[in-house]
Amino acid sequence: MDLFKLAKRLIPEELLNPEEYENIYPQRDVQKGAEVTRLAPSPTGFIHLGNLYSALADERAAHTTGGVFYLRIEDTDEKRKVDGAVESVIRSLKYFDINFDEGAEIDSPLNKYGPYYQRRRAEIYRAFARKLIEEGKAYPCFCTEEQLTAIREEQTSNNLTPGYYGKFAVCRNLSEEQIYKNLDEGKPFVIRLKSEGDISNKITFRDAIKGDITVTENDQDVVILKSDGIPTYHFAHAIDDHFMRTTLVIRGEEWLSSLPIHLELHKALGFKPPKYAHTSSLMKMDGGNKRKLSKRKDPELSLDYYRKAGYYPKAVVKYLMTVLNSNFEEWLLKNPDGDYKEFKFKIDKMGKSGALFDLDKLNDMSKTEISRLSAEECYDFLKTWVDEFGAEKDKKHFEDKEYLIKILNLVMGTGGKKRRKDIERAEQGVRLIDYFFDDTFSPQYAYRYESAVVNKVLSDFAEAYDETDDNSAWFAKVKAVASENGFASEMSDYKANPENYNGNVSDVAEILRIAIAGSPNSPDLCTIMGILGKDRALNRLQNAKI
Ligand code: GLU
Secondary structure, eight states, rough: HHHHHHHHHOOSOOOOOTHOOOOEEEEEEOTTTTOEEEEEOSSOOBBBBBHHHHHHHHHHHHHHHTEEEEEBBBOOGGGGOOOHHHHHHHHHHHHHHOHHHHHHHOOOOTTSSSBGGGGHHHHHHHHHHHHHTTTTTTEEEEHHHHHHHHHHHHHHHHHHSSSSSHHHHGGGOOHHHHHHHHTTTOOEEEEEOOOOOEEEEEEEEEEEETTTEEEEOBBBEEEOOOOOBBOOOHHHHHHHHHHHHEEEEEGGGGGGEEEEEEEEHHHHTOOOOOOOEEOEEEEETTEEEEEEOOTTGGGGGGGHHHHHHOOOHHHHHHHHHHHOOHHHHHHHHHHSSSOOOGGOGGGGGSSSOEEEEHHHHHHHHHHHHHHSSSSHHHHHHHHHHHHHHHHHHHHHHHHHHHHHHHHHHHHHSSSSSSSSOOOHHHHHHHHGGGGSSSTOOOOOOOOOOOOHHHHHHHHHHHHOOOOTOOOHHHHHHHHHHHHTTTTSSSSHHHHOOOGGEEEEHHHHHHHHHHHHHHHOOOOOOOHHHHHHHHHHHHHHHHHHHH
């Protein structure tokens, strides 16, 4: 059969000679050992924690070696495309300070390996598909959906591996006459790889994360170009990662089963395969069992969840670093103020199996990270969240920066040696300080004393209160009110004869705290009253009577 003639008939358009692409996309000018990595999402609009986890590994692998991290959009499946998805990937990752050096929608002088959208690279794939046909490594397949279903059914009923291979690959052996007859009749066709693999052969291959892995050779005549001329993921992956000069493909372990196909495609195309690193799936504990994070069950899988809940982005990244490299935590202990980018990330230190995602630990890291901010930085962080997700009331509150800074200094304990870790996330932090504003103050007047006692304590303290008092003068007044109302002003007296008292000074302070802050737990009450100002503080004492 004249394969050149066939190739030209199947793919008739003017295309570049495939060899020319080697010059169009030259080897990258990067130092030895530099890794070129990519994130290659489908533009479905759903960007999840797994993408962030992978992107962080990609970004670290590239940037710790002087390499390049780029964004390629795998849009071969038009049906799954969502408008604005690419911008959303870039924006979501940027929030976590993960930035691309080049690629789709990235404004960069490095953009020399594009187009970075696969649909715009159709000519490259077609040029190579034609080359494979000319070389007898690919062929047209005219099988209809019905024929493929019949093949599948036969395989299933005979307990055979499903797919298009061996004797089932009926179009592999079509005569020249049959092929041209089909073409003349205008029958639609796909282009398939003519696999040379044999499932009795094993290949050992080195995964950058999982180490040596033995897989079975591919013998499936996989589709490389679909009937609309658009490539399949497999074919596009081999061509794009070759010409975009990717050195390290980091991708989820669900792709491991396709690896034999990819190795064969690289061989057929005459390309040296990149290094592969298959990351283990993110798992969570659920009722004592470890299971994969699921889109349906786990809201924390979506990256939007973290933005909406107002996680401190650096905390999420640092937490993911602990999942990526188990020695990161140790480094963090030694370098509590260090930038995670100084840590020597190593791809081969990534976990070989199920990486456990622990939301409690993330929350804890988020608290610690936020507690290290200055009040000013914390204000900026909370305000950014409020501007995007806050209610109108929150936005109003955040207009008074001076007032907010006073609150944050108190809530974060910035003056003291030991910082308070009360703020875990922006959403929760903004709610935590609601009691400083009358329109969001929602006290629970759940006193442990009768109204007569409570009301008298509140009146007496209101009378004694002087906003110019320092902390000790303020406390002396609480003690005085305690004594006047049958409470022990000294703990030791109370402990010696509890039966002689209504309670002690801390019980009085609790009544005042409930009145002023709306709950029995709050930071320093004297400071809270100072921040609220005399009028508001006295009003609250008055309103808190029952
Ligand atoms: N487009 C593939 C995905 O959405 C990318 C796989 C890869 O990184 O090679 O998962």
